[in-house]
Each structure stands twice: as C-alpha cells, then as structure tokens.
Amino acid sequence: MSAIGFGAKAWVASLGTYTAGRPIEEVARELGLGDPESILKLASNENSLGPSPRALEAMAKVAKRMHIYPDGDSFYLRSALAKKLGVTRDEIFLGHGSNEILALLGHVYLEAGTSAVMSAQAFVVYKLVSALYQAEAIEVPARAFGHDLDAMRAAIRPDTRLVFLANPNNPTGTVVSSTALYQFLDDLPEHVVAVIDEAYVELLPPRMQPDTLGYVREGKNVFVLRTFSKAHGLAGLRIGYAVAPPEGIALLNRVRQPFNVNAMAQAAALAALEDDAHIAKTRELVEEGLDQLSQGLAELGVDYVPSSANFLLVRVGRGQEYFQALLRERIIVRPVDNYGLSDYIRVTVGTREENQRFLDALSVVLGKGNS
Numbered sequence: 001m002s003a004i005g006f007g008a009k010a011w012v013a014s015l016g017t018y019t020a021g022r023p024i025e026e027v028a029r030e031l032g033l034g035d036p037e038s039i040l041k042l043a044s045n046e047n048s049l050g051p052s053p054r055a056l057e058a059m060a061k062v063a064k065r066m067h068i069y070p071d072g073d074s075f076y077l078r079s080a081l082a083k084k085l086g087v088t089r090d091e092i093f094l095g096h097g098s099n100e101i102l103a104l105l106g107h108v109y110l111e112a113g114t115s116a117v118m119s120a121q122a123f124v125v126y127k128l129v130s131a132l133y134q135a136e137a138i139e140v141p142a143r144a145f146g147h148d149l150d151a152m153r154a155a156i157r158p159d160t161r162l163v164f165l166a167n168p169n170n171p172t173g174t175v176v177s178s179t180a181l182y183q184f185l186d187d188l189p190e191h192v193v194a195v196i197d198e199a200y201v202e203l204l205p206p207r208m209q210p211d212t213l214g215y216v217r218e219g220k221n222v223f224v225l226r227t228f229s230k231a232h233g234l235a236g237l238r239i240g241y242a243v244a245p246p247e248g249i250a251l252l253n254r255v256r257q258p259f260n261v262n263a264m265a266q267a268a269a270l271a272a273l274e275d276d277a278h279i280a281k282t283r284e285l286v287e288e289g290l291d292q293l294s295q296g297l298a299e300l301g302v303d304y305v306p307s308s309a310n311f312l313l314v315r316v317g318r319g320q321e322y323f324q325a326l327l328r329e330r331i332i333v334r335p336v337d338n339y340g341l342s343d344y345i346r347v348t349v350g351t352r353e354e355n356q357r358f359l360d361a362l363s364v365v366l367g368k369g370n371s
C-alpha cells in the first residue's frame with residue numbers, strides 16, 4: 001500500500017465526494033450493454049434538445065484557435081451578459097460551471113467556526129462545499145419538498161456566513177414564490193450573504209422568474225448563480241456565472257484561477273446567449289414533457305412531485321432497486337437516497353420519444369408491461 005496519504009490532512013481524507021449521474025459509456029461498459037448509442041441518459045437534467053445551434057456554429061469557428069489561451073477576463077461575454085441582464089460588467093463573474101462558483105464562495109466566506117444554512121433536500125453541493133471549508137452545514141428539513149424559508153431564517157446563527165437557496169430546487173423541482181423570496185431576502189441579517197442558485201430559472205415562464213437581480217442592483221448581500229448547462233444546453237463545456245454587487249465579484253476574482261473559463265465555452269456561451277429561440281423551444285419541450293410524464297405516471301398509478309424544472313421526482317418505492325432495474329432497460333436515471341429520498345428516483349425530461357421510452361421501461365420494471 002502506498003504511503004501517499006500519510007501527510008494528508010485528516011479532514012480532507014474524511015470528505016465526501018459528489019456522485020454524478022452515471023455516464024453512458026461507463027454504464028455500457030459495466031453492464032456489457034454494447035452500443036452506448038442505445039442507452040438513454042435522463043440522469044443529470046441536461047437539455048434533450050442539445051446545444052443551441054448558434055453555439056455549435058460559434059464553437060466550430062473558434063476550434064482552430066484553441067492553441068491560444070482564453071481571455072482570462074471573459075470581457076465580451078461579461079459585456080453581453082451585463083447588457084442582457086441590465087447590470088454592469090463588474091457585477092458579473094464567470095466560472096467553470098456554477099459548481100465552481102459555489103466552491104469559490106466557500107473559499108471566500110467559509111472556514112472552521114462558521115456555518116452555512118441550506119435546505120436538507122437542496123442541491124447536495126452546498127453541503128459538500130461547507131465541508132470542504134470545514135464549516136458546519138445547517139440542514140433545515142424541507143417543507144412539502146420545498147425550502148422552508150421561515151425555518152431557514154430561524155436557523156441562521158451569529159456564525160452563519162452563507163444561506164443557499166436553489167430556485168427552482170434540485171432534486172425536488174419546487175419553486176418558492178417571488179413574494180416569499182423577497183420577504184426572506186429583506187429579513188436576512190447583515191452578516192449573512194444569500195446565494196440564490198437559479199440553475200433552472202430560464203425554464204420558468206418569464207412572469208414566474210423572480211427579480212433577484214434587483215437585489216444585486218441595490219447592492220444587497222446577494223449572489224445570483226446561473227448556468228449555461230441547462231436551458232442553453234452546454235453542460236459539457238462547463239460554464240456558469242454569478243451576478244452580485246461589485247465588491248462580491250472582486251472577492252471571487254481573488255480566489256479563482258487565471259483561466260478558469262475556457263475559450264470554447266466563452267464563444268459558445270456568447271452565441272447561446274443571443275439564441276432566445278432555443279430557450280423558448282426548450283421551455284416548450286420541458287412543459288410538454290412534464291405533462292406527458294405526469295400523465296403517463298398517473299396512468300401507471302405512480303406518484304410524483306409536481307415540478308417547475310426539467311426533471312421529476314418519481315415515487316417508485318425502493319429507488320435504488322428501480323435505478324438498477326431501469327439501467328438494465330438501458331435507461332439511466334438518478335437515485336436520490338443521498339437526499340433522504342430513498343423511495344424516489346429523479347428523471348430528466350427528455351424528448352417526446354425519450355419520455356415514452358422511460359414510461360414504457362418503468363411499466364416493465366413495475367411488472368405492468370412487456371420487455
């Protein structure tokens with residue numbers, strides 16, 4: 001056995017790791033399923049329409065310049081985002097996915113002796129980031145699968161530095177109303193910074209999207225996080241952004257690596273940002289897909305949590321078993337027992353054909369259909 005871990009910090013060795021949706025190639029290899037093309041992945045809330053066509057074009061154009069380092073300040077993309085969002089360029093920070101920004105926020109705000117508040121059934125990375133910086137994760141039980149904002153407010157302590165809120169939430173698909181969110185933000189004590197993770201917000205009808213950027217413009221203690229991974233269909237490129245008052249952005253810039261956002265991602269995001277048609281098409285696909293899945297599940301007598309995002313929490317009972325059984329049907333979904341939801345699986349909304357394939361496979365593994 002190697003002694004390489006001898007001098008490692010004990011708390012690092014005890015950290016948990018993020019379990020991602022199973023990659024298609026890995027599942028094909030492990031289960032001997034042959035052609036990876038025949039496997040359907042509905043496990044990571046990706047966009048079933050694929051990348052914005054404009055982004056694909058932009059990527060092809062910049063491909064031959066990949067020997068050159070990227071613009072470390074992402075000037076053009078920050079400018080375009082600022083214009084689109086009605087904020088200033090110095091209120092925008094770009095990251096290697098919003099995941100990187102979550103970790104950098106931990107770097108800036110969390111350490112031993114501090115704490116972060118989050119819902120027990122919110123995106124698991126909040127808990128992992130807290131542990132990474134040796135801060136205590138205060139997990140507040142969810143109410144009806146959503147954030148219990150009153151309980152989260154009550155859980156804030158003098159040593160609390162960050163409050164994480166995913167809206168819509170992953171893995172439950174719930175949203176908090178704009179009124180409740182504004183009330184929560186207005187009531188936050190001065191020593192706490194709110195991280196509002198809006199990874200799925202573009203999928204909401206515009207009238208339901210809360211004006212969290214208004215809080216940024218007013219200089220409040222708020223970081224709004226968004227990503228190009230979901231509605232824009234660019235998960236593979238790893239690019240997300242934070243919008244916050246300039247002082248907050250300046251702090252993030254102190255802890256990031258020089259070229260944390262690659263050139264291909266910058267070019268693709270810039271093009272995707274102008275592709276409103278792709279977002280509208282995606283929103284439509286998700287809306288129709290949620291209807292199709294809800295109806296199909298109801299016909300199968302299977303319960304689910306109504307969702308406002310591109311995934312659905314489905315109550316199969318014994319989620320791990322169903323996850324495995326669906327793998328054998330060449331469909332990858334996500335078990336969610338790590339959120340205390342062992343009766344559920346989470347399934348991403350696909351195209352009409354993909355959703356039907358999932359429903360048919362579920363029917364088979366439930367013993368109600370033919371393989």
Ligand SMILES: Cc1ncc(COP(=O)(O)O)c(C=O)c1O
Pocket residue numbers: 044045096097098099100123166169170197199226227228229235238239240
């Ligand atoms: C709520 C939430 N926040 C952040 C992320 C991370 O997204 P990104 O691909 O931008 O790192 C995800 C990804 O699934 C998510 O569900």
